[in-house]
Amino acid sequence: MIVELRRSMLDPRLSVMGFLNEAVLRYPSAINFGPGRPSERHFRVEDSLQSIERFVAHRAKALGWDHERVFADLGQYGRTQGIIADLVARQLAVDEGMEIDPASIVLTAGCQEAMALVLMGLFEPDRDVLLVSDPTYIGITHLAHILGIAVHPVPTGPNGLEAEKVVEAAEAIRRQGKRPKAVYLIPDFDNPRGSSMPLSARKALLAAARDRELLIIEDNPYGMFAYDGPPEPTLKQLDPNGGVIYLGSFSKTLFPGLRVGYLIADQEVDVGGRRTPLAEELAKIKSLTTVNTSALLQAVVGGVLLDFDASLRPLMKDKLPFYRANRDQMLTSLEAHCARFEGVRWNRPRGGFFLTVELPFEFGTDRLKLCAEEHGVIVCPMSFFSLGPGTDKEIRLSFSSLQREQIETGIARLARFIDATLGAC
Numbered sequence: 001m002i003v004e005l006r007r008s009m010l011d012p013r014l015s016v017m018g019f020l021n022e023a024v025l026r027y028p029s030a031i032n033f034g035p036g037r038p039s040e041r042h043f044r045v046e047d048s049l050q051s052i053e054r055f056v057a058h059r060a061k062a063l064g065w066d067h068e069r070v071f072a073d074l075g076q077y078g079r080t081q082g083i084i085a086d087l088v089a090r091q092l093a094v095d096e097g098m099e100i101d102p103a104s105i106v107l108t109a110g111c112q113e114a115m116a117l118v119l120m121g122l123f124e125p126d127r128d129v130l131l132v133s134d135p136t137y138i139g140i141t142h143l144a145h146i147l148g149i150a151v152h153p154v155p156t157g158p159n160g161l162e163a164e165k166v167v168e169a170a171e172a173i174r175r176q177g178k179r180p181k182a183v184y185l186i187p188d189f190d191n192p193r194g195s196s197m198p199l200s201a202r203k204a205l206l207a208a209a210r211d212r213e214l215l216i217i218e219d220n221p222y223g224m225f226a227y228d229g230p231p232e233p234t235l236k237q238l239d240p241n242g243g244v245i246y247l248g249s250f251s252k253t254l255f256p257g258l259r260v261g262y263l264i265a266d267q268e269v270d271v272g273g274r275r276t277p278l279a280e281e282l283a284k285i286k287s288l289t290t291v292n293t294s295a296l297l298q299a300v301v302g303g304v305l306l307d308f309d310a311s312l313r314p315l316m317k318d319k320l321p322f323y324r325a326n327r328d329q330m331l332t333s334l335e336a337h338c339a340r341f342e343g344v345r346w347n348r349p350r351g352g353f354f355l356t357v358e359l360p361f362e363f364g365t366d367r368l369k370l371c372a373e374e375h376g377v378i379v380c381p382m383s384f385f386s387l388g389p390g391t392d393k394e395i396r397l398s399f400s401s402l403q404r405e406q407i408e409t410g411i412a413r414l415a416r417f418i419d420a421t422l423g424a425c
């Protein structure tokens with residue numbers, strides 16, 4: 001039987017990352033700057049599982065239950081909003097200085113599910129438009145395409161999203177009779193560009209969004225990976241007006257196999273003349289998708305947080321020198337091998353997993369394959385992450401999961417590819 005897929009699934013943009021995965025499988029010995037994965041050397045998976053006991057003891061005490069009952073409860077269907085919101089709120093207070101009411105937190109199956117809940121819960125596909133910083137994380141743009149939600153790319157500069165560009169885009173959308181509902185961005189150590197927004201740009205964006213009743217969806221999986229001093233305050237921290245929905249994840253700070261993330265939605269909604277918390281309404285969708293985030297995996301995260309007095313900073317202490325050294329290695333290798341090429345430039349990310357290189361020629365799927373096949377290095381065309389023009393000559397390099405020697409070898413190979421391509425142009 002031939003089954004008809006939903007039309008939005010046929011969008012060719014959805015298969016763009018397939019090229020990258022195909023290249024990885026076909027050229028297993030190539031050095032791979034493609035995936036934005038955390039390094040496994042810091043996962044502590046076994047140790048983290050031991051922390052469940054700690055969480056169980058904590059919960060037993062809090063609820064006045066014995067351990068057996070707490071364990072049985074972890075095996076049962078659980079509360080839709082999750083069981084560790086109080087610990088997540090404490091972690092955000094300790095590590096980020098954010099005062100968050102635990103009732104506004106929904107624990108999700110990774111931050112990816114948080115995006116799905118926000119898009120499904122807030123957007124009328126025939127009327128509402130999602131603005132995104134462009135290029136951006138395709139997890140949100142592809143999901144919006146599948147859900148039939150229109151996405152409007154707002155081009156970013158070296159310092160991320162600019163308020164004036166968001167205003168221009170919102171006005172253009174309104175002129176078309178549509179409603180700009182929210183703008184999605186990653187203000188800290190952005191995926192894919194590695195850029196960060198300065199404080200003044202954050203304040204300007206908050207003011208512009210407030211004046212235009214535009215919600216902000218702030219995604220912050222990399223904020224703890226700051227290599228040159230603390231990051232700027234989050235948009236959520238700077239916003240007293242409830243204009244920001246915040247998305248968080250333990251995938252990078254702990255490990256992605258947990259599939260534990262969360263959203264913070266402290267806004268209210270009007271349901272038939274009655275005000276209710278947005279978090280509760282979004283949780284209703286979750287009750288129909290994943291029902292609840294695995295209580296066992298929340299117990300792992302909860303236990304780890306309890307082990308470290310609700311802070312992730314002690315764990316980051318081990319990780320940061322590794323990631324910083326990788327970032328520095330990539331910058332050193334680029335300087336050594338690529339500075340001689342006219343028109344090759346790169347940014348210096350102050351944190352996160354990614355760096356952008358501008359090339360003097362276009363780099364798409366053909367060159368991705370050629371580079372992997374003939375030079376043994378895989379890099380990601382920036383255009384994979386973009387809905388607008390202007391990124392055809394950029395590539396994204398991830399430095400997060402490689403050894404320093406691999407980074408040096410990979411950049412030397414990239415330089416040979418650039419040399420060969422310039423010679424052939």
Ligand SMILES: Cc1ncc(COP(=O)(O)O)c(C=O)c1O
Binds near residue numbers: 112249261
């Ligand atoms: C910007 C951004 N948001 C969200 C995610 C997904 O996070 P999670 O593993 O929590 O679903 C990623 C993963 O790479 C990401 O880069």
